[in-house]
Amino acid sequence: MVDIAQQDAAPAISGGFAEALDRVRRSSEYVVIPLFALLVAGLLFSIFLLALGQSPGTFFALLWRGGFGTGFSWQNTLVRAAPLILTALCVAIPARLGLVIIGGEGALVLGGFAAAVASIPLVHAGAPSFVVLPVMCLCAIAVGGLWIGLVGVLRHYRGINETIASLLMSYIAIAIMNFFVEGALRDPANPNKPSTQAIGEANMIGDVPGLGVHWGLPVGIVVAILLWVLMNRTTFGFAARVTGGNVRAARAQGLPVGRLIVISCAIAGACAGLAGFFEVAAIQGKANASLAAGYGFTGILVAFLARQNPLAIVPVAIFLGGIAAAGGLIQRRMGMPDATVQVLQGLMFVVLLVSETLYGRLPIFRAKGDKR
Amino acid sequence: MSGTDIGFWGVPLAMFAGAIRVSTPFLFVSLGECLTEKSGRINLGLEGTLVFGAMSGYAVSYLTGSPWLGVLAAGISGMFFGAIHGYICKLPKVNDIAIGIAMMLFGTGLAFFFGKPFIQPQAPHLPSINLGGWSDYPQIQSALEINPLFLVGAVLAVAMWWAFKNTRWGLIIRMTGDSAPAALAMGYSVDLVRFLATTVGGFFAGVGGAFLSLYYPGAWSEGLSSGQGLMAVALVIFSRWNPLLCFGAALLFGAAGAIGPALQSVGITQGYYFFNAAPYLLTLFIMIASVSPKRSLKGAPGELSITK
Numbered sequence A: 001m002v003d004i005a006q007q008d009a010a011p012a013i014s015g016g017f018a019e020a021l022d023r024v025r026r027s028s029e030y031v032v033i034p035l036f037a038l039l040v041a042g043l044l045f046s047i048f049l050l051a052l053g054q055s056p057g058t059f060f061a062l063l064w065r066g067g068f069g070t071g072f073s074w075q076n077t078l079v080r081a082a083p084l085i086l087t088a089l090c091v092a093i094p095a096r097l098g099l100v101i102i103g104g105e106g107a108l109v110l111g112g113f114a115a116a117v118a119s120i121p122l123v124h125a126g127a128p129s130f131v132v133l134p135v136m137c138l139c140a141i142a143v144g145g146l147w148i149g150l151v152g153v154l155r156h157y158r159g160i161n162e163t164i165a166s167l168l169m170s171y172i173a174i175a176i177m178n179f180f181v182e183g184a185l186r187d188p189a190n191p192n193k194p195s196t197q198a199i200g201e202a203n204m205i206g207d208v209p210g211l212g213v214h215w216g217l218p219v220g221i222v223v224a225i226l227l228w229v230l231m232n233r234t235t236f237g238f239a240a241r242v243t244g245g246n247v248r249a250a251r252a253q254g255l256p257v258g259r260l261i262v263i264s265c266a267i268a269g270a271c272a273g274l275a276g277f278f279e280v281a282a283i284q285g286k287a288n289a290s291l292a293a294g295y296g297f298t299g300i301l302v303a304f305l306a307r308q309n310p311l312a313i314v315p316v317a318i319f320l321g322g323i324a325a326a327g328g329l330i331q332r333r334m335g336m337p338d339a340t341v342q343v344l345q346g347l348m349f350v351v352l353l354v355s356e357t358l359y360g361r362l363p364i365f366r367a368k369g370d371k372r
Numbered sequence B: 001m002s003g004t005d006i007g008f009w010g011v012p013l014a015m016f017a018g019a020i021r022v023s024t025p026f027l028f029v030s031l032g033e034c035l036t037e038k039s040g041r042i043n044l045g046l047e048g049t050l051v052f053g054a055m056s057g058y059a060v061s062y063l064t065g066s067p068w069l070g071v072l073a074a075g076i077s078g079m080f081f082g083a084i085h086g087y088i089c090k091l092p093k094v095n096d097i098a099i100g101i102a103m104m105l106f107g108t109g110l111a112f113f114f115g116k117p118f119i120q121p122q123a124p125h126l127p128s129i130n131l132g133g134w135s136d137y138p139q140i141q142s143a144l145e146i147n148p149l150f151l152v153g154a155v156l157a158v159a160m161w162w163a164f165k166n167t168r169w170g171l172i173i174r175m176t177g178d179s180a181p182a183a184l185a186m187g188y189s190v191d192l193v194r195f196l197a198t199t200v201g202g203f204f205a206g207v208g209g210a211f212l213s214l215y216y217p218g219a220w221s222e223g224l225s226s227g228q229g230l231m232a233v234a235l236v237i238f239s240r241w242n243p244l245l246c247f248g249a250a251l252l253f254g255a256a257g258a259i260g261p262a263l264q265s266v267g268i269t270q271g272y273y274f275f276n277a278a279p280y281l282l283t284l285f286i287m288i289a290s291v292s293p294k295r296s297l298k299g300a301p302g303e304l305s306i307t308k
Helices: A002-014 A016-027 A029-051 A056-069 A071-095 A104-124 A129-158 A162-181 A216-233 A235-245 A247-252 A257-284 A295-305 A310-334 A340-358 B007-038 B046-064 B067-089 B096-118 B138-143 B148-166 B168-178 B180-185 B190-214 B228-238 B243-265 B272-276 B278-290
Strands: none
Touching: A016 A029, A029 A056, A029 A340, A056 A071, A056 A310, A071 A104, A071 A129, A071 A216, A071 A257, A071 A295, A071 A310, A104 A129, A104 A162, A104 A257, A104 A295, A129 A162, A129 A257, A129 B278, A162 B228, A162 B272, A162 B278, A216 A235, A216 A257, A216 A310, A235 A247, A235 A257, A247 A257, A257 A295, A295 A310, A295 A340, A295 B096, A310 A340, A340 B067, A340 B096, B007 B046, B007 B067, B007 B138, B007 B148, B007 B168, B007 B190, B007 B228, B007 B243, B046 B067, B046 B096, B046 B190, B046 B228, B067 B096, B067 B190, B148 B168, B148 B190, B148 B243, B168 B180, B168 B190, B180 B190, B190 B228, B228 B243, B228 B278, B243 B272, B243 B278, B272 B278
16 A cells, blocks of 8 residues: 555646545545446346346336335335434444444344333333433443443454354344243233334324434434544544454554444444334334344445445435335235345345455556556 | 153153254254365355255255255255355455355345245155154154254264365365465465365255255245354354364254253243244353453364454
């Protein structure tokens, strides 16, 4: 990387504007390559559809209509984007330290469950919603944070691979919820689907006025911005990125690597737990098996597509939320299984990771005179 | 039916039976993962391979009427997934752990997509070998009904253990896993060895999936595998990359997985979900107990990103 720094100095004579343009050209790599990967994934998926005798044209038209075509579909898209922003942050923040955490699903489920459980005594006591909701929210954040924070502890102090541990813990989290929901905390008033007691209509979080989407979306966006500031504009974020770049260098500088890992994981888990809170308080109204709807797993894709950048996560989450929202329409109109969207997402993920190999190898994005 | 009620003795017996019955997919996936990891690469996508193998095995068995063809189809489709993983990972700058996660989501997605029409129909099952004919107890009889794939897996474990130690290929794989420069210096293509190891590993995982859908639990459904493929990765670490220990660990995991159903069979239904989580908890505790940040693990391939 030394040579790039040296070459930067050379074209500076040509003026500030040309230099700025050059910088835009070089950093556009991080936008162009993912977009190109998405295009390739779309092409591959079209071939897949043609092989099955389906029309790719119809598919993408329905994808557009079901995700972004009408006001209603936008609403549906944004409702799905809200938890995706938060679960993607659960992947992106530890990723800055070089950790691959894929257990957001578990933190979401357990956070939502904790929120629902916390509401039970308060609802019985007849507490007003401005007391119930903050308590629920805090419980969800705390439980989610502890859950993924524990993954960080295991990683740092026991050397356990965080990817495997977080996914195992996500199965455990779902089992814990099922254990209570089907047993001790089951609401007898709801015989068909085992659930906890409903938090009550009065305690449900309403929609943002004029948008038709619950408050989870603006909160998610604000959290994403705050975390971007934290990771890019504070000493904490700088230390975290140094740790992610080179642990030994970070240790040599005396950075508290263990504390950084555990705190970042806890922040990540808190985000996923917050997503669980909104799923319970704005959508489900209670905790049940519907909480494990796969937002945690789609969040992994969102984070990778956004290149682990908290700000980029917002548009990417809306994009993938739209694809998920269109799933139902595609299923009905084209008679295809509901897993179609999952296949498309998986394909996008694989192609995207393959495209990582292109970084730094395409001459158009290189600094002038850099002949590799 | 007097004399056949064995009461709470049914629990350890059912766990023993479960160890044999439930362990086979763990065994195959962990052997496949062991082979891949020995060559210095990790494949987290075996969970997806397992699910796709289960679906394709079931579908082929249903369409052709032959469960063994189903097993073969599952293996071949697993090989295909392994080959994709192996090919992608050799590209520069590609992270094998992330690719594994992507392949896991892609594999399960494809399996659910193509598996929709096969959820209802009943496919022919794999036959079992009955070794319990001498006993009057139906519980013992059912415990000793052993699937041929279990025996194949056991033989495979021993064969792999022997081959790693004593054959030229075993040495090449171990060398590539321990030091890519050394393999390169000896004139072997690191990429090719890893590609082949990942492909064959995928074959094993696919066969493990066929066992799930064609023998136990014995039907294709979307909730068929819940992390077995991933637990197998942890299991390989626990067994220190030794195929023989993989066999023992798979039995242990099978027994843990059988606790819930075994207790249910004697009437303890309380905490069913809790006992269902037993294998995950066991994996986690085993990892906590066996891994340490202070020293590198004995037997760990030096090139493996997960232990670095």
